[in-house]
Amino acid sequence: MDGLSIRDLRVVFDGFVAVGGVDLDVSPGDVRFLIGPNGAGKTTLVDAVTGLVKASGSVRFGERELLGTEVHRIARLGVGRTFQTAAVFENLTVLQNLDIAAGTGRGAWTMIRRRRGIPENVQEALETIGLTGQLDQAAGTLAHGQKQWLEIGMLLVQDAKLLLLDEPVAGMSHDERDATGELIGKVSRDRTVVVIEHDMDFLRRFAQTVTVLHAGRVLSEGTVAQVQADPKVQEVYMGTKEA
Amino acid sequence: MKWRAAAGFALGAVVLFGVAPAVLSDFRLSLLAKYLCFALVAVGIGLAWGRGGLLTLGQGVFFGLGGYAMAMHLKLADAGEGNLPDFMELYGQLDALPWWWRPFANPVFALAATVLLPMLVALALGTLIFRRRVRGAYFAILSQALAAAMVILLIGQQGTTGGTNGLTDIEGFFGYDLDDPVNQRMVYFIIAACLLGLLALVRQLMHSRYGELLVAVRDSEERVRFLGYNPATVKLVAYVAAAGMAGLAGALFVPAVGIISPALIGIVPSIEFVIGVAIGGRATLLGPVLGAVAVAYAKTTLSERFPGAWIYLQGALFVIVIAVLPGGLASLARLLRRQPHGRLEHP
C-alpha cells in the first residue's frame, strides 16, 4: 500500500488562486476526510492530483510523481476518483460499466472479442457494492445511491490503490449513507481513501483523520476530535452551530 | 441471438446473390452495385458516428482516396505499358508520368493503397485531432474542411488529376472489359461480397468489448480517461476503420460506375453519406445500409425527373429525421416491437 504526499501544491485559474500552497500527507490505509467551506479548493485539489487541472508543486503517490502525468496514466498508476454528480455510463449495463473499468490492461485481441461470462474481480466488486441483482440493468436506471456505489465498484475493479471520493453521500438517504460508510470502511482495508464531504455526521462516524481546507490552504489537520477542538476551525468553518 | 444473426446473414446473401441478380435488369443491377458502395461507406459512418459519436463530415475524402487510387491504376492499365493516360495526353502538359502516379501501375500496390491510403490519412489527422481533445462540432467542421480542401486540390491539379472531370472512361478492370454485362455482374458480386464481409466484421466489433468501450467514450469521454484509457486511441480505431471502409467503397465504385471525380467526394456528397445513416438508424448495424441504399435510390429516381423536388425532400429529411427521429427508422421499428433493447443504440 502507498500513501499520498502533496508538497506546496498551487493551482491558479486566470489569476485566481484556487489552491495556494497545500502540503498534505495521507498515510497508507488512512481514511482521510477533506472538509472546508465552498471554494476552499477541495475539488480543485482532487482535480490536480488526478491530472484534470494544471498545478505546480509536487504530488507523489508512493514513489511516483503525478504532476505532469497524463490523466489516463495517473489512473493506471492506481489513482481512482469519483465525481460530485455520479459519472457512470448510463447507456451501458452495470456489468458493462464494471467490465470496462476492469479492462485497461487488456490486449487488442481480448478487446475485439466478446466478453464471456463475468470476470472474477467484477464478480467480487458486484458483491462488495451489493449490485449483484442489477447486473444487466442499464446504469442510467439505477437509484442515485446505487450509481455512487457502482462508481466505487468501478474504482475497485480498476484496481485503484488511492480512492478519491468527491461527496459520495450527497443526496443520499440515511440508510444509503450508512451503507456507503460501511463500504468505505470495507474497501479501505487495503487501500488509501480520501473523501470530500460536507456532512458532519457522516464525517464523525467514518473519518479516521480530517484535513480542513480554507481559501486554498490547509487550516487544520488531525483526528476528528482534534480538528473540532481547533479554535481556527470553529472560527471559519464549523461556527458555533456545528461545534 | 446467434442463430438470428446467422439467419440474417443468410437472408442477406440470398437477396444479394440470388434474388437481386435474378429480378433486376443489367442496368438496375449496376445501379444497385453503386448503392451498395454507398452502403459500405455508411457502415463505417455508423460505427464512427453512431457508436463513437464522431460526426465525420468528410468521408468523401476517404472514398475519393480509394477511388482515385483504383482509377489511377485502371487508367494506367487501359493506356498500356509506357503510355500516358488519355487525359494527360489531351491536356498535353506532361511528357512523362508524374512520379506519384508511377507506383499505381503495380496492381498490388494500387489495391493495397485503396484501403491503406485512406486509413493512413485518417490515422495522421485523427492522431493530431483526438490527441489534442478536439471533438464534437470542432471535429465535424475540421473533417468537412478537409473535404473542401481535397476537392479544391484535385480541381487545381488538372493536368495530373483530371481536374473537375476527374478520371473517366475507365474501360478495363484487371483484364476484364467493363462494357461486358457479364463483367459488370462480376463487379456487383464482388461489391455484395465485400458488404456482407464488412457487416460481419463490424458486427463483431460492435458486440466486442471494444464496442462497449466505444459507446462509453461517446457518452462520457472524460470518465473513460479517469479509468485509465486514452480515449484518443479508442476513437482513432473507429475513425481509421471507417476511413478504410470508405476507401474500399471508393475503389469498388470506380469499376461499378466507371468514373471518380471531385463532385463525388466533396462537401455535399460527404454529408449525403451521413443522411442515409441517420435515416436508417445511426447506431445500428443494418440501419445505415438500408438508409444509404434508400437515399441513393430516391435520389436517382427523383432527381432525374424533379431535381428541385429531390433537394426539397433531402432538406426535409435532414430536418425531420434528425430533429424528430434521431434514432432513425430503426428506432421506429423497435418502438413498434416494444423491445426494451437498444441501450447502446440511442445516444
Added chain:
Amino acid sequence: MTVVASQLFTGISIGAVLLLIALGLALTFGQMGVINMAHGEFIMAGAYTTFVLQSAITDAGVSLLVAIPVAFAVAGAMGVLLEFLLIRRLYARPLDTLLVTWGVSLLLQQLARDIFGAPNVQTRAPEVLTGNTRIAGDLTMANNRLFILGLVVLAVAALTVALRLTSFGRRIRAVVQNRDLAAVSGVPTARIDRLTFFIGSGLAGIAGVALTLLGPIGPTMGTNIIIDAFLVVVVGGIGHLRGSVIVAFVLGVLQSSVEYLTTLSVAKVAVFVAIVAFLQWRPQGAFTLRTRSLA
C-alpha cells in the same frame, strides 16, 4: 514593396468579410453551442436582398446603402425564425443541430433557385466603388475593398459597443459565461438567445451585401465561404470576439498571400494544415473562457 502591401490589403479585405460572417457564428456558437450550417444561406439572403433592392431603386449607390440595414433585418428575421422553429428544441444535441441546419440550408438554396433561377446574377456597383484610390506612391487600393473594410469596421465597432455598454449586451455576455447562473439571476435566456440569433444572422446579411461588390451572387454562394468562417471560429475560440477578429485577418492574409505565391488549391491546403498545426499548440482555440465544468 507595393506588391506586398497590396497583397496584404487584399488579404485584409477578405479577412474582413470572413470576420463579419464568423462573428455571427461565434456569437451563436459561444452562447448556445449551436453550429448553424444555414448561416451561409443568410449571407445569400443578404446578397439577394441587395439584388432585389437594385431593381426597385435605380441609383446603385442609394440602393447599396439601403440594402445594408434591410439585409441585416431580412437575414436577422430568418435567423430568429430558424431559432424559434427548430434550434431551440435541439439545444441539448449540438451535433444534431448541425445536421438539421444543413437540411435547412439545402431548402433555402433550392428556394433561391426557384425564385431567382439557378444561374448566378450580378449587381451593379455604384460608380464610386469601381475605381481605385491612390494611397501612396504607386500603391493603389480598390475602392470596393476599401468600402467593405470600412463597413466591417463600423459593424464590429457597433457590435462591440452594443455588447459592452448596453444592458442586453451585458445579458448576452452573462449567458455566454454561465447560462444557468444567468437564468437564475433573472436573465430571460430564451429571449436573449433569440436576440443573439437575430444579431448574428443579421451580420451574415451585411456580409452578403459586401460580397455583391466582389463577385456574382448565386444560390450556393454561402456554402464555400461558410467553411472558412467556421474555421475562424474553431481557431479563434469561443466566448471572446477578439479571437475571431485576429484569426479572421490572419487567415485572410495567409490565404491570399499563399495563393499569390502559389495557387488557390495550394493555399486552401496550406491553410488547413496550418490550422491543424495551430490546434496542436492551442487545442481550445486562441482565446477561450476557462471553466471548471468538465466531467
